[in-house]
Amino acid sequence: MRNLISLSDLTSEELGRIVRRAVAFGRGDVEEKPLSGHRVGIYFRKSSTRTRTSFWSGATRLGADVITFGPDELQISTGETLEDTARVLGEYLDALVVRTNEDVGEIRRLGSSPKLAVVNALTLDEHPTQAIADLATLTEEFGDLAGRHVLCVGEGNSSGGALALAAALTPGLQLTLLGPEGYEVPQETLDLVDKLSDGRALVSQVTSADEVTGPVDVVYTSRWQTMGVSKANPDWLADFEGFQINREFFDRFAGPDTVFLHDLPAVRGQEVTDEILDGERSLSWRQAHHKMTAAMAVLEWCVVGAGA
Structure with a gap:
């Protein structure tokens, strides 16, 4: 076993x-x-x-x-x-x-x-099996993932942490983690990413969209309140202003073949708009199948x- x-x-x-x-x-x-x-x-x-x-x-x-x-x-x-x-x-x-x-x-x-x-x-x-589902979805869509760039937006939660570890084990896959300051993927996870890849992982973490170089192949987001757990700051939503995946945000970083992923459940109108989640570029439902x-x-x- x-x-x-x-x-x-x-x-x-x-x-x-x-x-x-x-x-x-x-x-x-x-x-x-x-x-x-x-x-x-x-x-x-x-x-x-x-x-x-x-x-x-x-x-x-x-x-x-x-x-x-x-x-x-x-x-x-x-x-x-x-x-x-x-x-x-x-x-x-x-x-x-x-x-x-x-x-x-x-x-x-x-x-x-x-x-x-x-x-x-x-x-x-x-959330390791979520990251495996993510990689399966992208492999089905793109084939070899070397040279692909995933932009993961929002809270540095269990899905983001797992995706960072998965990227460390997938040669050539670039991952940019973008989230508000104070909500990042923990440093110990990034240290493990570095150790797993012998320092070769193409994983970075930023807190401003201005630090992201596009276009990217994948725009990924997840629920800002993982498992519905409340945050200590009652005004936490204000910290996520500008991180919603809407048409303007998606188009800013999209190329002709860029796809959208969401690990679901989604809070529509919060981290993502209906237009993006249900749009023709969304693979979220195929991702759920995987x-x-x-x-x-x-x-x-x-x-x-x-x-x-």
Whole structure:
């Protein structure tokens, strides 16, 4: 069994293999049932529409039996340690998909059983399967990602952090993180990006659109309130003035083939306008589809080690 808790645990080759498999699943290449006879648990401590459903759908399409757990349905809620829970679940399940709003350490403790593959379906600091879905969407659209430039706009949240790690493991992919001062991707994540790439990553972080050199191939944004968590500053929305992806912003950095991505859910009229989210350049809905293909590729890789 193999865990996928952070993209930083993967090699560039492993990430590339998982992404290619997700793209293949997106073409409908699911004739075999590699997870037939295997059992997958889905344990979400926070709300989810796409990620929880995509893991359920992906696992069942691959032939697995699936059980879901709500936030208070495991004995963790009554005081059992994460390690003891993992040890027991390893006797019943082959994989456990976990979403929490804590740091990644909690999921690493659940990943302590050698009999149980654990998948990070979002923590406070990283959303690895979202980044895999993003790369699958862009690979399907552009092919080789070397030389492509992604502009990721908004809060430096778990999706932005994961995308930075993914870019570090994808040779030649340029990523510019643009967000208001005080809402950036944490420096420790950028330090990890540098370490993963041996200093060769084309990842930068800026706080003004004037610092971005265009045109770019991709304009990406996400919800400014990740998981709907309130911010300490009651006037935080004022800090994001000028970061909405509207027609003027998109056209400022777009070339003839530039596409738009959003990891969803979207707060329409806040971080993005309807015109952009529903426009002909938007791949957001195909990106949502690839959340399922990414889940399939990750589960296959973790449980049976497959993937080309």
